[in-house]
Amino acid sequence: MDKKIIAIILVAVGLLAVAAGAIFLINSGNEDRNTSNTTNNEGGNSINKDGKIIVVYFSAQNHTRNVASKIASNLSADIFEIVPEQIYTEADLSWTDSDSRVSREHNDESLQDVALKSTSVPNWDEYETVFLGYPIWWGGSAWPMDSFVKKVDFGDKTVIPFCTSHSSGIGSSDTDLKAKAKGGNWQSGYRFSQDASDEDIKAWTDKLN
Numbered sequence: 001m002d003k004k005i006i007a008i009i010l011v012a013v014g015l016l017a018v019a020a021g022a023i024f025l026i027n028s029g030n031e032d033r034n035t036s037n038t039t040n041n042e043g044g045n046s047i048n049k050d051g052k053i054i055v056v057y058f059s060a061q062n063h064t065r066n067v068a069s070k071i072a073s074n075l076s077a078d079i080f081e082i083v084p085e086q087i088y089t090e091a092d093l094s095w096t097d098s099d100s101r102v103s104r105e106h107n108d109e110s111l112q113d114v115a116l117k118s119t120s121v122p123n124w125d126e127y128e129t130v131f132l133g134y135p136i137w138w139g140g141s142a143w144p145m146d147s148f149v150k151k152v153d154f155g156d157k158t159v160i161p162f163c164t165s166h167s168s169g170i171g172s173s174d175t176d177l178k179a180k181a182k183g184g185n186w187q188s189g190y191r192f193s194q195d196a197s198d199e200d201i202k203a204w205t206d207k208l209n
Helices: 003-038 063-074 101-107 143-151 173-180 198-207
Strands: 053-057 078-081 129-137 153-165 182-186 190-193
Touching (some): 063 198, 173 182, 190 198
Parallel strands (some): 129 153
């Protein structure tokens, strides 16, 4: 075979290899981005189902409330709702409105220290495991949950965060909450779609051991 033809073939093969590698890297990058934005943190959470359990949650538009209620039902747990002194209205939650409450709070961190009606959970000392539920706001936990976590002593309780969102992943919201908290044996968080089905939630609670 002519040496020029062989050289051309070798160059073509090399170019194909480079192209294949580039496609792999691009796809891997997309997968990584999708994982960080939309998938759950499996974490292998472990709890004592025979111990007392409570689900503590903040919900602005019922999505987190629905998930929290189902988790509590599945685990025969008690439940406690975090309620701001000034309730968020639909207008407050309009994140596309630059003058809405959540937009102003997002742009001014000093406004994110949201006053709560109560952080005193009845019989708090009796609970061995605490689930913390919240919606994702701007890639992080909704600030009423931040306010609760900063004011409560988790001691040696097992703490498992969970969030709800339309498309965003849990991000670092679970570890950010841990950094703000006093005490607690914090485990990895879990993200539910805001329209998670009862079957989705039960599949997760059944995996806890």
